[in-house]
Amino acid sequence: MSVPTHPAHLFADILGRVHGVCRDLITEGVLPDGIDLSRIVVEPPKDATHGDMATNAAMVLAKEARAKPRDLADKISDRLRADPLVQAASVAGPGFINLTLKNEAWFEALRTVLRAGEGYGRSNIGAGEKVNVEYVSANPTGPMHVGHCRGAVFGDALATLLSSAGYGVIKEYYINDAGAQVDVLARSAFLRYREARGEAIGEIPEGLYPGDYLKPVGEALAKEYGDKILKQPEAEWLPLVRDKSIAMMMEMIRGDLAALNIKHDVFFSERSLIAGGTDQVGATIAGLRAKGDVYEGRLPPPKGAPVEDYEDREQTLFRATAFGDDVDRPLKKSDGSYTYFASDIAYHKNKFDRGFRNMVDVWGADHGGYIKRVQAAIKAVTAGEGDLDVKIVQLVRLLRNGEPVKMSKRAGDFVTLREVVDEVGSDAVRFMMLFRKNDAVLDFDLAKVLEQSKDNPVFYVQYGHARGHSVFKNARATVPDLPEDDGKRRAFLGSAEVERLNDPVELSLIRQLALFPRTLESAALAHEPHRIAFYLYDLASEFHALWTRGRDAPHLRFIMENDAGITTARLALVQGVVSVLASGLAVLGVHAPNEMR
Numbered sequence: 041m042s043v044p045t046h047p048a049h050l051f052a053d054i055l056g057r058v059h060g061v062c063r064d065l066i067t068e069g070v071l072p073d074g075i076d077l078s079r080i081v082v083e084p085p086k087d088a089t090h091g092d093m094a095t096n097a098a099m100v101l102a103k104e105a106r107a108k109p110r111d112l113a114d115k116i117s118d119r120l121r122a123d124p125l126v127q128a129a130s131v132a133g134p135g136f137i138n139l140t141l142k143n144e145a146w147f148e149a150l151r152t153v154l155r156a157g158e159g160y161g162r163s164n165i166g167a168g169e170k171v172n173v174e175y176v177s178a179n180p181t182g183p184m185h186v187g188h189c190r191g192a193v194f195g196d197a198l199a200t201l202l203s204s205a206g207y208g209v210i211k212e213y214y215i216n217d218a219g220a221q222v223d224v225l226a227r228s229a230f231l232r233y234r235e236a237r238g239e240a241i242g243e244i245p246e247g248l249y250p251g252d253y254l255k256p257v258g259e260a261l262a263k264e265y266g267d268k269i270l271k272q273p274e275a276e277w278l279p280l281v282r283d284k285s286i287a288m289m290m291e292m293i294r295g296d297l298a299a300l301n302i303k304h305d306v307f308f309s310e311r312s313l314i315a316g317g318t319d320q321v322g323a324t325i326a327g328l329r330a331k332g333d334v335y336e337g338r339l340p341p342p343k344g345a346p347v348e349d350y351e352d353r354e355q356t357l358f359r360a361t362a363f364g365d366d367v368d369r370p371l372k373k374s375d376g377s378y379t380y381f382a383s384d385i386a387y388h389k390n391k392f393d394r395g396f397r398n399m400v401d402v403w404g405a406d407h408g409g410y411i412k413r414v415q416a417a418i419k420a421v422t423a424g425e426g427d428l429d430v431k432i433v434q435l436v437r438l439l440r441n442g443e444p445v446k447m448s449k450r451a452g453d454f455v456t457l458r459e460v461v462d463e464v465g466s467d468a469v470r471f472m473m474l475f476r477k478n479d480a481v482l483d484f485d486l487a488k489v490l491e492q493s494k495d496n497p498v499f500y501v502q503y504g505h506a507r508g509h510s511v512f513k514n515a516r517a518t519v520p521d522l523p524e525d526d527g528k529r530r531a532f533l534g535s536a537e538v539e540r541l542n543d544p545v546e547l548s549l550i551r552q553l554a555l556f557p558r559t560l561e562s563a564a565l566a567h568e569p570h571r572i573a574f575y576l577y578d579l580a581s582e583f584h585a586l587w588t589r590g591r592d593a594p595h596l597r598f599i600m601e602n603d604a605g606i607t608t609a610r611l612a613l614v615q616g617v618v619s620v621l622a623s624g625l626a627v628l629g630v631h632a633p634n635e636m637r
Contacts, residue, residue, distance in 0.1 A: 048163060049557035050149040051093070054125070054139065055082040058095050061119040070115060075104050083558060091128070091138035092145075092551070098135040109135030146547055147538045149554040153616040154534045157526065158623045161557040165564070166207030172391050173199040175402035176297065176304075177214040180289040181225045183253050184296040184457040187404065190482060191433045192457075193473040195402040196302045197569040197628050198431070204627055205564035210396070213304040214387065217286050218311040219380065225249060225289070226282035227274075232258025233281065237270060257288050299461045300470060301629055313386050314378075321378050324386040324421060325356070325371055333359045333420050339368065358385070363416035384414055388428065389421040399428045400567060408432050429567055433478045439485040464489050467630045471498035474573040474628055492636070494584075497577050501621065502633055504580035507587060508618035509634040511611070515599050518607050529615060536612040537605050543596060545589060546613060549582050553616045556624065569628065576624045583617045 058080060065071045080101070085094040098113035105112055110131055117129040117137050125148075128140040153160050175195020178188045199211045216222070228249040235241045236258040244250040261269075261284060269277040290307070297303070313320040328334040337357050342350050357368045358381075371382040391399055399418070403410070411430045418426045438445045438455055445455055461469055468489040475497050476482045494500050512529070516522050523529040541547065556575065563571035590597040598610045622632040 049152060050554045051082050051558045054093055057123055058097050061116055071105050075101060085138055091140040093139045095137045113137050146550045150538050150550050150616050153553055153619055154530045157530050157619050160619060161560045161623055162204050163561055164206035165561055166205050168208050170208045170395050171202055171398045172210050172212055172396035173400045174212040174214055179216045179221050180286045181221055182249060182251055183292055185454040186436050186438050186457060186460055189457040190436050190473045191402045192302055193470050194433050194478050197474055198567055200627050201564050201569050205561055210306060211304045212306040212308055215307055215309045217309055222282055222286060225285050226278050229254050229257040229285040230281050233261040236262035257285050296457050299458055300466050310383055313383055321382050321386040324389050328420060360413050360416045363419040365412045365416040369413050385417040388418050392422045392426045397426055401430045403430055403432055405432055405434045431478055431567060434481045437483045439483055441487045468498050470628060471630050474570050477570050501576045501580045503636055504583050505618055505621045505632040506634060506636045508614045511598050511614050515611055518599055518601050519604055533612040533615050536608040538609050538612050540606050540609045541613055545586050549586055552579050552582050553620055556620050572624050572627050
């Protein structure tokens with residue numbers, strides 16, 4: 041059986057060995073030529089008492105082999121028992137094969153971590169496939185609030201996660217600069233312009249944006265135009281003020297995102313879909329009409345809950361029900377302008393035309409009802425070739441010592457993203473925004489994330505990395521040649537006698553390290569970066585527990601002053617932990633400090 045000398049990781053190694061057994065069975069005629077082995081997976085069993093790994097090989101191959109799954113599982117497991125890394129192989133249930141590995145497999149897994157360093161776990165399962173991840177896309181009408189923050193962090197971590205799995209990712213922000221809300225922004229900014237010219241404006245009228253963040257826009261307009269636009273009719277000043285306001289709001293939003301270390305590759309203007317002499321929205325509607333997917337008609341009155349865009353009139357409709365939606369959808373308003381949905385169809389067609397068959401949109405909780413219609417539209421405009429996965433991020437409840445935080449000094453009626461980042465730091469914000477599944481409501485306690493305790497996950501994980509480096513520092517009296525440079529230290533520890541790490545708690549920690557690449561791949565495929573945050577917390581917990589146990593059981597201490605061999609082996613284990621924590625934190629966009637201050 042052909043096995044790579046240095047596999048990317050242990051799960052890939054064992055999968056290769058299962059494939060090798062199956063190829064032998066093809067040669068012997070037990071399995072047919074051309075059978076698809078790509079459906080075989082090797083993963084941790086749901087119940088850890090069943091073994092170290094489980095494979096579905098017999099389950100997915102039995103039909104083509106015209107065999108009973110358990111009979112085929114017996115044949116495959118018989119061969120796997122002869123593998124030098126397999127301690128035991130057993131068949132469970134309808135035909136799953138559970139494997140228990142010899143300790144040598146875990147020692148080699150640790151060496152793999154040492155060789156790869158922070159590159160450990162990175163893979164090419166995406167094979168360079170292009171993916172467009174659109175996230176944040178907040179209306180350019182003010183500073184970003186804490187709700188935007190969660191979508192921003194989630195989208196950014198997902199993009200990095202997909203990149204680490206070998207996908208070609210573009211990070212995109214859709215600027216909603218063509219709707220009624222930017223006209224409201226312009227009128228609000230014009231009021232601040234009048235204020236900057238010395239006029240007493242009194243209370244901000246209902247329906248306009250009241251935040252002080254628009255004062256600098258008013259001052260900039262006053263500096264640029266003086267009194268020139270003060271007496272102009274709205275039709276003349278509105279486009280000037282709107283453009284200036286949007287530009288300054290987007291500059292502020294980019295700054296807010298930069299505070300979280302977020303940088304998009306593309307900022308796409310909604311207005312560009314209809315500006316510059318090319319009406320992409322109209323062209324998209326015409327294309328759908330030519331295929332019979334757009335028609336003129338009336339919608340029946342909605343049953344139950346009201347539909348926000350329902351009008352009892354003859355109108356231009358997208359035949360959304362033909363593509364899985366509940367009702368057909370309007371594309372034009374009564375005044376002849378396009379609906380937001382019409383622009384959205386053209387925008388996603390534009391993404392597809394730019395080469396993105398795979399698209400991920402990150403939306404807020406209030407957009408859940410919008411998913412089916414956009415997915416239906418994408419099926420229509422891409423002839424079924426485009427795919428959209430919408431990830432909903434639920435609300436964030438901002439707390440301080442368990443009490444709600446509601447007001448902002450700057451924005452007036454909400455807490456801004458920048459205020460939260462300034463108070464607790466970007467690392468705490470990013471990690472905690474990912475330490476809960478995106479579709480569950482998140483309680484974010486500003487006091488809790490500053491605690492230095494196990495109850496503060498971001499501290500606990502970062503402290504794991506820093507504690508590892510403190511072990512290296514303290515070990516130099518026993519291992520004076522231990523390099524400070526990470527790459528040189530990994531190379532030095534690569535020759536350690538890791539076979540001496542035979543205590544169950546040490547082997548358990550190595551098993552946890554071996555799980556990282558599989559966790560990263562599965563998180564990328566599921567579009568769930570929270571899996572990485574959960575994994576890192578579990579890894580840090582095991583590492584801290586082993587460190588603590590060394591205080592009560594001296595034979596398990598990382599540094600044994602009279603035994604440089606076991607010290608070096610345990611330093612190799614610590615290095616594995618440090619490398620994986622750093623790698624996982626990098627995926628989440630969180631720093632891995634060498635010391636905690």
